[in-house]
Amino acid sequence: MTGRDVGAREDRPLAATFDRYLQDKGKGRGGDGGNYRRNAARELERFADWVRGERGPDDWPGIAPETDREPTFADLDERVFREYARHLAGDRGLKSNTVHTYYAYVSAWCGWCVNEGYLSAHRAQRASATAPLPADDGRKPGDQQAWTPEQRHALTRHVDAVARDAVEEFTGLPEGTDPLDRGRARYRAIRATRDRALVFVVAYTAVRIGEVLRDPDDPRRRGVRWNEVDVDAGSMEVYRKKQQWDAASLPDPVIGPLRRYRKLLDPPSDRWPVFPTFDQRTLGTVVTDGLADRGRTPDEIADRRAEHARDLLLALDADLRPPSLTTDGGRRVLQRVTEASDVTVDHPKHDYLAPHGGRRGMGEVLVRAFGYTVAARYLDNSEEMVRDRYSHIEAGELGDVATEALDEVDF
Structure with a gap:
């Protein structure tokens, strides 16, 4: 890119480049997915608001206050990035590593702009621009919790006891029990054994939560399915962070909970998610749309739903495959079971045993x-x-x- 080419592009509005940048950085077909894309989009929008003067202290006019136009690349120099670094580092309660993370999103976009010819130099990385950033302690936000052996044992004992009680309640029902009551008991048992299997997977396999559950921002991460789990061989296929499929180990403590859970769930096909969502609205849509696609009338659909205590049981009966539990849903499960247990959690960021803490805890054991x-x-x-x-x-x-x-x- 020649100097004249760069000059020709410096009159472009900053925000006009965001979509193309995010597409280049995104994952999946068309670059529409990925956590990085989502987080970068948020920070770039905040940066755009700041340069317009819409974010920051009352006396901050923006970088082009006396003009009635969108800020352009010609307005950017290291002093602008220096002021933005000072803005992020201001007394807003942000930790030093969070400030560095937010600034890094804008800096990465700046580097892309240099490569694309919108800027002649990577001004966000100049020493004068980064000087106001606080000292980086080297820690990553939220990546410090590690389950201790005592926490791991206490949580797994808790979910194991809950699952055993739920299964015993279901299997101990007398003959002649009302079908809807039997369905409710089966549903509770399936949910408890699903939660137990998920906790054991997080506690002992050291997989990342996004490798086994669905990430709505990345279409490739649709949650592990039963045809990708081989309990006899002690492994499962997961889509790794390095953007490829790979085998993850299933140690002995995980095998039993997975086997008992699958036996109770009895999925109609191996393409069912190992950890399906239990969200009632989502399952209602799955069964309603699925039966409608098969030619059932609204009245027939209503009758079928009334025959089952929960839509999940109808989905199993009719082989209407639901989506996997999401990563956020998995965190909520862990939060719920932690609160219901007697596990003590003393951590500045998380008041429950978070998924990354299970992975980090296993890392401690292995090292x-x-x-x-x-x-x-x-x-x-x-x-x-x-x-x-x-x-x-x-x-x-x-x-x-x-x-x-x-x-x-x-x-």
Whole structure:
């Protein structure tokens, strides 16, 4: 891109480039999905509001206050990014790592603009622009919780007890029980065994929650299905963070809960999601639209629904496949079962045992038991990243070595 080409593009409004940038950074067909795209879109809109003077202190006029036009690339220099860094770092309760994360979205867009010829230099990364950013402590927001062995055992014991009670209630119903009452008991048992299976998967497999549940922002992550789970071989196929399918291990504690859950659920096909949604509105739409597509009248659909205690049971009976539980739904399940248990959670960000905490907790176990190389393979991460994230373990071990050495020195 020549200097003249850049000059010809500097009169473009900033916001006019957002859609193209987000499409390039998005995932899936057409670049419409992905958490990065969603988060970047939010921060770019905030940046656009700020440069117009619509966000910030009352005395902030924007970067083109005396004109009646949209700010353009010609208005951008390192002083603008410096002011935006100062705005983010202001006293708004944001942690230092969050400030750096928000600024990084805008900085990445700036770098893309250089490559596309809208800017002649990456001004957001110049030292004068980044100077107001607070010192980065190196931590990632929300990535510090790790389930302790005591928390893991307490939560899994809780969901196991709840599931056993629900199954015993269902299987112990006497003959002649009203079909709707039997259906309600079966529904409660399915829900409890689904929750148990999900908790055990999160607690012991170290998979990312987006690898087993549905991410509405990424069409490729539609939730693991039964044909991708092989309990006999102890593995399941998941779509990894590195954008490819790969096998994840199912250790022994997970096998039993998955087997018992599948037996009770009895999915009509292997293409059913392992963790279907239990959202009543969603399931109502699934069965209503599905039966209508098969030629059933509204009255016939109403009769079929009345025959079943819950729409999930009708979906199972008619093989109307529901969508998987979403990642947010999975977090709500973990929040619900944590609150119902006697687990103590002391964490500044999460008041429940969050999914990433289960993964991080297993990482702790693996590093301590087998070292960084084995842990990296199990966690589907590079050894360098695992060493960085679990460096406190090595530091503690080195501290023990130092203590032992001091004890052996004869002063």
